[in-house]
Amino acid sequence: MPPKQWSTCVARGETHPEAGNRHHPGTTGDRESPLPDVAVHAHSHPGGVLDWVGMNGIEMPVHFDAGNGDLQRASARVGLFVDLAQPDRRGIHMSRLYLLADEYLAVRPLDAALLESLLCALLVSQRGLAQRARTSLCFDLLVRRAALRSGHAGWRAYPVSIDARLDSDGFHLELGTEVTYSSTCPASAALSRQLIQQQFAHDFDATQPLEHAAVLAWLGTERGIVATPHAQRSVARLAVRFAEAAPLNLISLIDRVEHALGTPVQTAVKREDEQAFARANGANPMFCEDAARRIQRVLDDDDTIVDFHVRLEHQESLHPHDAVAQVSKSMSGKVQRDRCSASELAGGA
Template sequence: MHSHENTARLMPDVATQAQPHLRGALDWVGMDGIEVPVRFDAGDGEVQRASAQVGAFVNLVHPDRRGIHMSRLYLLVDRHLGAGGPLDAKGLEALLHAFLESHQGLADRARLSIRFDALVRRGALRSGHSGWRSYPVSIEASAGPDGFRLELGTEVVYSSTCPASAALSRQLIQEQFARDFAAGRPLDRAAVLAWLGSEQGIVATPHAQRSVARLLVRLKDGVPFDLIDTLDRVEKALGTPVQTAVKREDEQAFALANGGNLMFCEDAARRIQQALDADERLADFHVRVEHQESLHPHDAVAYASKGVPGGFGS
């Protein structure tokens, strides 16, 4: 009976065989959708366990080599992520270098993508209640001759009320007021208050829609992940992030926030741009704002970036 070592030595490995009729270097080769548990600290010191989808890739620099060692990438992902500590830059860089060491002579660049959801506790606006919000997280890391690079992506969902629609609504309310309270007649305060609280008085309301800001930030060297800080900055800048637990006082506060934060998609993109530009932890960022319009079937979209040379906005 053969030992494991002898059996493995006898097994054919066609990936190592040259293919003279199919030559060509490849940008990336690997696997995507690897299922693995990861540990992640969103920035509050509490390490969560999440189910992640991982992509692991190296380039193939030799045009005459048929393929790479996919199983080596899988086992390294399992060893470093599935049984490792919380995700951090140092650990991800070490994993990428392990990819390259396992493919010496075949590859000089490695890439890793990790996708999962992080739960963050969010407080209500007024009632004192709280609830969980699930934020999608994507981590992209790469290593090669140009060094190590790390990017963090997430999304913020918020409400956006159209400034143009608000102005048009106010005009209609003014016109209705002029009809109901004729010029030259004394105004009765109680009557005006009753009118303001009636559907007959407030004849129009501005349209609002659920909106999404998709963020991609590039961290400076040595900076730890802090998802919650990034979310707090963006949600504070927008003023109207979607809520979790909602009582009537929270809903009223949300209506007030919408009225005080009228915004086109351009306004939202610039608010986020200013908020992230003030974050000294970030080397670069890219923002895509999407207002999923309730007025028409197409969306309003704006993009913004930090504007560094050679960065996301180039």
């Protein structure tokens, strides 16, 4: 481990399990003897430095305040990894990773400072073996959402992913989530309006005066809305990096993105809510390119966000494939469809 990084972890007061914690006393006849630990010994196989070694999919409770003061307890899937920087060593102290995750994550509120402390502790626990540490967490955040008109409310579950790393360049944290919304196709809306115009021209003689009551009645029939634009459920997958010491205010981020998009999906819906949603869609047609630029503007205007990457999917009702747009500030890589998958580790390393 680089001396600077090691001293930083020690200065934070991080501790590690005793060096012999894997060697519990055992009994052989009347004598106690240490349990064997083949992982810590040198090996004769061709050696090499390993990018990441650890545990993934650990089931762990976490406590997270997303910015509204509500400290929620969630069931998370946790990954813990360090590099194996010593090519002659067969393996790391794997169980120490799990015990440290339990110590840090199961009872303490989750924030950037806690994760940096956890990563320091992981490195200290692998002293002489590792120079970098990484953790990933995936869980759902429940948020109460009000209906558009009726006064009812319901729950939305927003997926949350956190990826934190500690290396010679310092501490890095990436926060991810998804916003689901409705997108009405502007081209389809224009084509539908043209068909309605044509139907109107067919049903009303241009040489005859129009009667208000007749037109009003016609607009309330199926002939008055002979075509409707297609809309689809759409998803914006966001990954952001906050400025140092900025709180992980996830709800504020979601609120601003949903406001920019204009048509987030709803929870409790009565007829007046559905009508309001139809009005919002009619006034808000957008291509995936439009949606990407709206989110880009919102994130660029936020001084607490130093970097971001967004991937949008308009899951077409016209086509069997999706329309996709991506926008970023400077972050490289991709926002994966499932950030909790095991393959994410290799993709983001």
